[in-house]
Amino acid sequence: MSDDIQGQIDAMRRRCNAAVFLASLRFHLAVGCVAAAVSVLAVRGFWAGGNRWLPLLGASAPVAFVAAWLRTRRRMVSPALAAGWLDRRTDAGGLLLALQDVAPESQAEWTPTAMTIIDRCDRPLPGFRAGRWLVRLLPWAAFLAAAVFVPQRDSESAQARFSTIGGQAVARLESxxxxxxxxxxxxxxxxxxxxxxxxxxxxxxxxxxxxxxxxxxxxxxxxxxxxxxxxxxxxxxxxxxxxxxxxxxxxxxxxxxxxxxxxxxxxxxxxxxxxxxxxxxxxxxxxxxxxxxxxxxxxxxxxxxxxxxxxxxxxxxxxxxxxxxxxxxxGEGEAGPSGQRSAGQSGGGGAGQKGLDDYDLPGKPEQEYDISKDKGGDGQGSQPPDGDGGWGRGGVNRGRGDAPMIWGDERKADGMKFKPRELPRGVIDQKTGQVVGVTVGNPQTGQPGSGGSGAAESHDPTAGGRVNRHDYSPAYRGAIRRYFSTGN
Amino acid sequence: MKLLSKDEIQRGQELVGRVVEGLNQIILGKRDLVEQAVVGLLARGHILLEGLPGLGKTELVKGLSRLLGLGFRRVQFTPDLLPSDITGTYILQESADGRRFVFHPGPIFANLVLADEINRASPKTQSALLEAMQERRVTVLGTTHDLPAPFFVLATQNPIELEGTYPLPEAQIDRFMLKLDVAAASTEVLEAIITTRQAGQPPALSAVLSAEELGEAFAIVDQVALPPAVANYISRLVTATHRDGGATTGPAAHVKFGASPRAAIALASAGRALALLRGKPNVGFDEVRALAEPAVAHRLVMDYSARLENIDGRSVVRSILASLGELEQEMPEELSRK
Structure with a gap:
């Protein structure tokens, strides 16, 4: 083949190889952007480290270039294919294809014709479509950029959130x-x-x-x-x-x-x-x-x-x-000078009050908190709590429901059913009605509905002698929360 | 490989040009049909002409025979036509040596055979043409007789008269290199016909090519180069007509049986002839595209759903041409098409 035509075919081939490389590069850059974005999101979401690793993303760009080059090497455009594309582009009718492997005399005869056809074409070699290349890469790059701007996960607060409920419960127990x-x-x-x-x-x-x-x-x-x-x-x-x-x-x-x-x-x-x-x-x-x-x-x-x-x-x-x-x-400072605690404290508690009375005491003697026993303390502890349920102010008293309740995520408890569970023997002897007082275990509970509340919860043998108490697993906090949140 | 020289191409064009010019005087306003008919002859293929009555099918064949100076026979196919009526038969003759069977050749023993209204004969009679068209010889009572060279069968059939007709068997249809549809004449053509031909007869032309010149034209056609990329395109085109060629949607999905290897051979041969007509030393993609419909469409066996969808072989070929890239690999998208 003549040097002129061969030169045109070689130029076409180089341009096509460059285009193949660009296509491969775009593919690898897109894959790299997606992989990097997913990595960034994963790190930002699950790892509380710093951002010093971010420059590594830039260092990974050459990897895309190398991968694109290796892929291009296997997909190099052959001279015949380049000749075919050039033939189509110049509308040579297959003459450039036919000239690929013909006798010299035929080449000498038909090369001028082929060159005339090529010269007649305005742009025998195609141009690069840089805009299209960038537009196709842009979404993936935008994805990576957006991932980089995702804020770093605050591990401490997450950890704190994670252990809030348990930690609070343990802290209260310790206190x-x-x-x-x-x-x-x-x-x-x-x-x-x-x-x-x-x-x-x-x-x-x-x-x-x-x-x-x-x-x-x-x-x-x-x-x-x-x-x-x-x-x-x-x-x-x-x-x-x-x-x-x-x-x-x-x-x-x-x-x-x-x-x-x-x-x-x-x-x-x-x-x-x-x-x-x-x-x-x-x-x-x-x-x-x-x-x-x-x-x-x-x-x-x-x-x-x-x-x-x-x-x-x-x-x-x-x-x-x-x-x-x-x-x-x-409750330091909450009791009056006489040392007696007020009924208001025992009934509703109050925001910020932290003392033994905040704890759920099984069998707490009712008369100890009777308002008639209030010795008239005039300290802070003698004031009724604000809000719904304040004693002497009417309204519905929800008892400890007025206390601030912090609910965490509901714990997963597959297979558990919401039903009362009988507790082991407690401090009340059911036969005699006397307080045994030496066992560490829980009081003997009656069946739901077998006794009244209020006085029946007293340990006084004359006040029912049975304790209706149901111990619910913390797994049912969701149900309890719904009960209170619906205003019951 | 050696390309045709410009002189050879000029010579070929000059020879073929005479025939084309003469035919254009006989058949007015149908240059494409004339060109394709000449292409079929140059490629040494048989041609099936399909069209309504009175459109010039028979006149085209008769004109070709006159222009080429070849032996011409016309066989009017009828339902009672027998194979021996075409191939010839042995007749008992009395001679000095006594009685003996003498072979009387039929009308098929000619260079150019016009099988007029071929679909009116029974399949049995149509099958008499199978060996002649493919092997260019006939066998009668165990004796094989060679047909004269060149040998062409130009058949006509009427697509609308279905009463008393027999569809051509696939084996015979496959032996026709090209199937040309003869379209109706335009107003201008009709005006020219009635003004120039008072009795409706075309001008009486003499032969424009001798047998030697026709042979020379055949030799030139055979030297037209077929680049590997174009051959690959033809192969992929024929393969795409098969169901296992990957066609799952579109018209190609309605093809029951795709084109045979004869289709690829015919397309390549006809492409060479058309390239010579266009003055090219090689076959290009354009020639293949131009001849794909007449060379491939009639060979496709469509399934029942094709009739429901009103899809025929030509629409299948057109859809394949529209979807099939000329080169195996398209240019990268990063390069502009313009």
Whole structure:
């Protein structure tokens, strides 16, 4: 073939190879843009590192060039194909194709004709369509650019969100444990076990707070609540027995045998209670002698009226002081000067109040929170809470529903059904109606609808003797939330 | 490979030009039809002319025979025509040596055979042409007789008269290199006909080519180059008519049986002849495109759905031509087409 025609075909071939390279480059750049954008989004979404790796994206561009070049090498345009494209473009009618492999004399004869045809064509070589090339690459590049501008994921806040519910619950348990521990209501073994449980639950906060964690948390909470309830019950009974004894003495009728018996039982229970460790030395001695007399089968109360009066007086002071301390530990600054907590606090709680009364105490004696027992404290704690349900202000009292509730994501609990679960034996002996007070477990619960609420929740044997209490798994928080959110 | 020289092409064009010029005097206003008929002859193929009565089909064939100076026979196909009426038969003759069978050749023993209204004969009679058209010889009672060279069959058929007609078998249709549709004449052509031909007869022309000159034209046609890329295009075109050629939608999906290899051979041969007519030393894509319909469409066997969709072989070929790239690979999109 003549040099002129061969030169035209070679030029066409080079141009076509360049176009093939550009097409391949566009493909690889598009793939690279998509891959880089997905990587950026993945890193931004799941990795809390910095952005120092971003320049690596620019460094990966040469990879696309190399890949495009390697791909182009396998798809190089052959001279025959370039001749065909040139033939079509110049409308040579196949002459350029025929001249590819013909005898020299034929080439010499037909080359001028072929050159005339090529020269007649305005643009025998096609131009590059740069605009089209860029437009086709633009969407993928825009995708990458948009991915780069996605804000970095805040891992700390996400982590905090993740462990908010569990962390708050553990923090409240820890706070409750410290306060009850200060009161000395826990023996050494219980103290150690609860501390270990709190430590373990604190370690679980970083991960998923699963059903076992919630159960362990509930168990520890209930153990502390039971201890607190037992102590309060002991104080309450002692207080009532002392009042009755004092009332009889002041009326001049003297103490009835039944009152004396109740007082002896109450003081015996108080002596066995961990609270007695905090009693004054004199009262400790008297209680110790009371136990000795009871162990010896004698009348546990002192026979000397003066000594009995002193014992009643000291015990009364200690009981009032202990109740005051428990209330102070439960809500510092919320109780009145008399140390009695207000009914308003017990009924509705209040935003920001954090104390023992915020905790769900099983079997909490109802009369302790009766408004008639309010000693007229004038501190902050005596003020009714704002909002719906404030005592003395009418409206619907939703109880602790007024407290701020923070709900996290509903925990996945496949296969679980929403039904009440009977708890293990609690502190009330169902046969006698007496408080056993030594078991750590939960109270015996009645069937739903078998007893009333309110007074029936009291541990007082005369007030129903059964506790209707249903322990719902935290998995049902969604249902509880819906219950409250619908204004029921 | 050697391309035809410009002198050879000029000589070929001059020879063929005489025939074309003469035919254009006989058949007015149908230059394409004349060109394709001459192409068929130069490619040494048989031609099937289809058209309504009175459009000049028979006159075209008769004119060709006169211009080429070839032996011409006309056979009017009728339903009672027998194969021996075409091929000839043995007749018992009395001679000095006694009685013996003597072969009396039929009308097929001619250079140019006009099979007028070929679809009026029964398939049995039509089949008598099979061996003659393909092998250019006939066998009668076990004896094979060669036909004179060159040998052409130019058949006509009427597409509207279906009563008493027999559709041509696929095997015979496949033996026709080109099937040419004869269209109706335009107003201007009709005006020229009635003003120049008072009795309706075309001008009586003498032969413009001798047998040697016709042979020379054949030799020149055979030397027209067929570039590999064009041959590849023809192959892909024929393959695309088959269902396994990838046609799943469009008219090509209605093809029951695609074109045979004869179609590719015919297209290449006819392309060479057309290239010579156009003064080119080689076949180009344009020649293939121009001849694809008459060379391929009649060979396609359509399925029943084609009739429902009103699709015929020509629409199939047109759709293939529209979708099939001339070169195996298109230019990169990054390059401008203009």
């Amino acid at each position: 409750k444990f410290e306060e009850i521990d200060k009161l000395g209501l826990l023996d050494e073994q219980e103290r150690r076990e609860v501390a270990e449980a709190i430590e373990k639950l604190s370690g679980e906060q970083a991960g998923a707070f699963d059903q076992k964690n919630w159960q362990a948390l509930d168990a520890a909470n209930e153990r502390l609540d039971n201890r607190l309830a037992e102590a309060r019950h002991a104080l309450s009974q002692a207080d009532r027995a002392l009042d009755k004894m004092k009332g009889g003495a002041s009326a001049g009728s003297g103490a009835s045998p039944e009152s004396a018996k109740q007082l002896a039982a109450a003081l015996s229970r108080l002596a066995k209670s961990p609270l007695s460790k905090n009693a004054p030395a004199d009262l400790k001695r008297q209680l110790s002698e009371l136990e000795k007399r009871q162990a010896a089968g004698k009348d546990p109360l002192p026979s000397d009226p003066e000594e009995l009066a002193k014992l009643v007086e000291d015990a009364k002071k200690f009981v009032e002081q202990s109740e005051g301390e428990m209330c102070q530990q439960g």
